[in-house]
Amino acid sequence: MNAESDPQHIRFAVLAADVAVFTMREGKLLVRMMKVERPPYFPNHRGLPGGLIHPKEIAEDTARRIIEDRARIAPKKVHLEQLYTFSEIDRDPRGRVVAVAYIGLVAWDQLSAEEQKDSPSTWWAPVKGTSRLAYDHDEILKVALNRLRSRIEYTTVISKLVRKEFTLTELEEAYECILGKSLDKRNFRKKILKLDILKEVSGKRTIGKFRPAQLYRFTSNSVQEIEIV
Amino acid sequence: MNAESDPQHIRFAVLAADVAVFTMREGKLLVRMMKVERPPYFPNHRGLPGGLIHPKEIAEDTARRIIEDRARIAPKKVHLEQLYTFSEIDRDPRGRVVAVAYIGLVAWDQLSAEEQKDSPSTWWAPVKGTSRLAYDHDEILKVALNRLRSRIEYTTVISKLVRKEFTLTELEEAYECILGKSLDKRNFRKKILKLDILKEVSGKRTIGKFRPAQLYRFTSNSVQEIEIV
DNA sequence: CCAAAAGTGTTATGACTACACCCATGA
DNA sequence: TCATGGGTGTAGTCATAACACTTTTGG
Numbered sequence: 001m002n003a004e005s006d007p008q009h010i011r012f013a014v015l016a017a018d019v020a021v022f023t024m025r026e027g028k029l030l031v032r033m034m035k036v037e038r039p040p041y042f043p044n045h046r047g048l049p050g051g052l053i054h055p056k057e058i059a060e061d062t063a064r065r066i067i068e069d070r071a072r073i074a075p076k077k078v079h080l081e082q083l084y085t086f087s088e089i090d091r092d093p094r095g096r097v098v099a100v101a102y103i104g105l106v107a108w109d110q111l112s113a114e115e116q117k118d119s120p121s122t123w124w125a126p127v128k129g130t131s132r133l134a135y136d137h138d139e140i141l142k143v144a145l146n147r148l149r150s151r152i153e154y155t156t157v158i159s160k161l162v163r164k165e166f167t168l169t170e171l172e173e174a175y176e177c178i179l180g181k182s183l184d185k186r187n188f189r190k191k192i193l194k195l196d197i198l199k200e201v202s203g204k205r206t207i208g209k210f211r212p213a214q215l216y217r218f219t220s221n222s223v224q225e226i227e228i229v
Numbered sequence: 230m231n232a233e234s235d236p237q238h239i240r241f242a243v244l245a246a247d248v249a250v251f252t253m254r255e256g257k258l259l260v261r262m263m264k265v266e267r268p269p270y271f272p273n274h275r276g277l278p279g280g281l282i283h284p285k286e287i288a289e290d291t292a293r294r295i296i297e298d299r300a301r302i303a304p305k306k307v308h309l310e311q312l313y314t315f316s317e318i319d320r321d322p323r324g325r326v327v328a329v330a331y332i333g334l335v336a337w338d339q340l341s342a343e344e345q346k347d348s349p350s351t352w353w354a355p356v357k358g359t360s361r362l363a364y365d366h367d368e369i370l371k372v373a374l375n376r377l378r379s380r381i382e383y384t385t386v387i388s389k390l391v392r393k394e395f396t397l398t399e400l401e402e403a404y405e406c407i408l409g410k411s412l413d414k415r416n417f418r419k420k421i422l423k424l425d426i427l428k429e430v431s432g433k434r435t436i437g438k439f440r441p442a443q444l445y446r447f448t449s450n451s452v453q454e455i456e457i458v
Numbered sequence: 459c460c461a462a463a464a465g466t467g468t469t470a471t472g473a474c475t476a477c478a479c480c481c482a483t484g485a
Numbered sequence: 486t487c488a489t490g491g492g493t494g495t496a497g498t499c500a501t502a503a504c505a506c507t508t509t510t511g512g
Contacts, residue, residue, distance in 0.1 A: 015327055053327070059314060059316040085314045089286075098282070100314045167464085168465090169463075184502075186465085190467095191500090206511090207463080208510095208511085209462080209512060210463045210511075211510045214464085397492090398491075415492085416474070418492085419474095435484090438483065438489080440482040
């Protein structure tokens with residue numbers, strides 16, 4: 001019998017979950033930040049919401065709890081996907097903490113006034129220009145963005161960032177915002193409609209004093225794997 | 230100060246790494262198995278190589294150590310990619326163990342005679358027909374296979390499963406084996422050559438008594454993201 | 459009638475699919 | 486010369502990319 005099969009000798013590590021919750025407002029991608037008060041390492045600092053995994057919790061439930069308690073957002077509104085597990089020895093200066101990182105996506109219009117609002121403890125920050133975060137959260141955010149970018153190209157995850165009913169222009173802007181490049185309006189429409197993942201809904205939306213736009217919604221509520229963009 | 234900021238109250242979980250090491254022999258995908266002796270839960274059972282993360286180890290190094298000590302393969306030969314972190318409460322009947330799972334890829338011809346050989350403690354098993362593994366390893370293997378399938382379609386990971394110099398027929402068979410479908414020889418060759426990821430090498434290989442085949446190798450040693458198949 | 463966003467079609471180019479025969483070799 | 490795997494080309498179809506003007510609306 002070796003050391004590991006004897007429970008007395010089992011080695012422990014601290015396990016945490018960190019979450020990069022994204023939303024989109026006025027064509028800008030935002031990420032949820034929280035205050036990190038960890039003197040002397042991170043006095044008056046900021047980072048992604050995170051916390052330790054409880055003994056009777058799967059990592060995804062930890063992520064949900066953190067979204068609720070730390071990010072102050074109702075977790076059932078947030079679409080979660082596991083991102084990567086970060087286990088660098090010194091990623092937390094207080095000791096060995098391994099973090100299972102998640103990506104969270106939520107549509108801005110699904111958020112309550114409270115959830116949209118910024119507070120001293122948690123707030124929305126534009127992704128562009130967000131850096132110098134506590135722990136290894138710069139790295140986590142970078143990996144999360146890369147994953148988000150690649151996933152919108154072959155899945156329908158973008159459905160979790162736009163409102164339930166949207167115009168094709170809004171959808172195109174969401175793609176452009178995450179991909180960081182502009183798309184051809186006519187080609188985008190042809191392509192997205194041919195995929196057969198959207199359905200027209202009866203209403204139209206008027207923005208300002210101009211021509212109203214047809215509204216659409218995703219036919220399926222679940223994230224599907226298809227070739228987009 | 231809340232409970233989590235007080236080191237006395239930090240909650241611990243057991244962390245492990247599990248590895249699905251794949252290789253390919255005679256057009257069949259094999260996965261490395263090990264004996265699991267955990268009475269009364271898994272007497273005389275089998276599973277993927279796995280073990281606990283040491284305090285001063287990143288998860289990937291744990292995976293390498295397990296590949297060396299448990300799977301009995303020189304870890305530097307194995308290409309590793311993090312797969313997913315499994316944290317179901319009861320995935321290990323002995324207690325709470327969270328596993329960071331990895332995919333390992335190694336070319337059969339890179340293995341020594343010892344490494345190719347099966348022993349009572351660790352052996353190669355054809356992926357097709359491998360099931361009823363210990364812990365949640367059926368699930369891990371399933372997720373690993375899905376990931377492997379999708380990754381060979383948009384990266385050059387297959388380079389880690391074929392020998393350094395290979396014929397186009399060998400490469401095509403490797404794709405067919407993992408994708409589980411046959412490809413058109415002419416179309417496959419046109420496509421793979423146009424991608425500009427292979428270079429001809431001077432030699433030819435004769436199999437049996439027939440016409441010798443041109444040898445190729447991947448131009449880059451690293452796994453690249455490109456649209457294949 | 460003006461300003462602004464919504465909406466729409468064509469053409470050229472390149473990629474993909476389907477498909478069948480000749481070539482080189484060793485026995 | 487035969488058996489076997491190696492190697493190649495074309496035509497039809499489909500997807501992509503580039504590109505500009507008309508429509509609808511409220512003020």
